Amino acid sequence: MTPPNTHPYLLESASQTAGPYVHIGCLPNDVGLPMYGGANLGARMLGDGFEGDRVTVRGRVIDGTGMVLRDAMVEAWQADAEGRFPPDAAPGFHGFARSGCDADGVWTFETTRPGAVPFADGRPQHPHVTLMVFARGINLGLHTRMYWPGADLDGDPMLARIEQRERRETLVAREEDGGLRFDIRLQGPGETVFLDV
């Protein structure tokens, strides 16, 4: 059934799953296709000339049975340490990274702790990175956020909107091995809060 057209002109193109071979299209150099001068798009959030603290973020994507996905792709977008987004960000700060899940199901990228970015009403938010998850079996890319540890679960304007207080913790990373660890649970106990923004 056609939904009522509440849009001004056109309807968005429908999403379809990224399928099992999303790495061919988006991370070809990871799957044996030497393309684009050997550099995948989004290979580095922090480029040449970036000066500042660096932290490695690692995580997994886990399905409703507890199985770890190896065919997913995770993308990250965030502000620099001053809360500025490219093209107005610090030199060498790209703001964008993407990673496939490796043989152990781990995705990773290196970044820096972002500054405060305003919520839609202008209130500052705790440092966070926007994440998108694409994979076979995911019909519309899943949008979520990873917050840096120490987020105020009741004070952050976005986190405070999550009705079940314990679910807010699904969006906060923990410190591990000198970096940050953030697992994304697609379904079931501890299901990550996903966003429709």
Next chain:
Amino acid sequence: MREMTKTPGAKGGLIQRARGVHPPAHDPAYRTTVTRSPRLAPLSFPSGPAEETGPVFGHDLLGERDADLITNFTGEEAIGPRIVVTGTVRDETGRPVPGALLEVWQANAGGRYRHARDGYLAPLDPNFGGCGRCMTGEDGTYAFRTIQPGPYPWPNGMNDWRPAHIHFSLFGHSFGQRLITQMYFEGDPHIPLCPIVGTIPDPDAVDRLTARLDWQATIPMDTRAYRFDIVLRGRRQTPFENRPEAL
């Protein structure tokens, strides 16, 4: 904290996503969705700079052969029906989206992907890698050249085949516009049989993912053309909307 301001004509927030045009997360006919679909409702709130900004890629990103899947793997020509795919990327307000990055990937003419986990009987083509990319110009149009992919079987039901398709990944100007989808070919009888196509609830939305043969753009004795227009999310054009400054 930034000052609030009201600027007539400034861009507003992202228009709420029309969920009815997208597949639901859970669709048992596409079996992998059963364990990979969130069960709880997503959280909505008005977009802010985190969703309204996005990575900007310059045309200097592109290599000479990036948009030519026929030759971009080895320099030699891939086997299969030669096609050009063109179209316009617009947002929901109807405006062209210049500088959008499109990444595409697909099976070869026999329906085989160059991937360790694709075990289909059809042979690999030594000159076909299966990925490419291009960007839209100032008028929102894009073009790439490739070979028409073949249909292929996939493990789902006992006998499921994918229609011929090309995967598309798009970046507009906002990260909230991010879209991954697939393009189908006009007249392919596999389209109504496919459980992945079938996740889309609206037949009109499937029709909009179906490229049309573009006879006028066909290059005689060389390459046929298919036309595939894409719509990304838009932003409200609302004067006097309260916005944090500098957006």
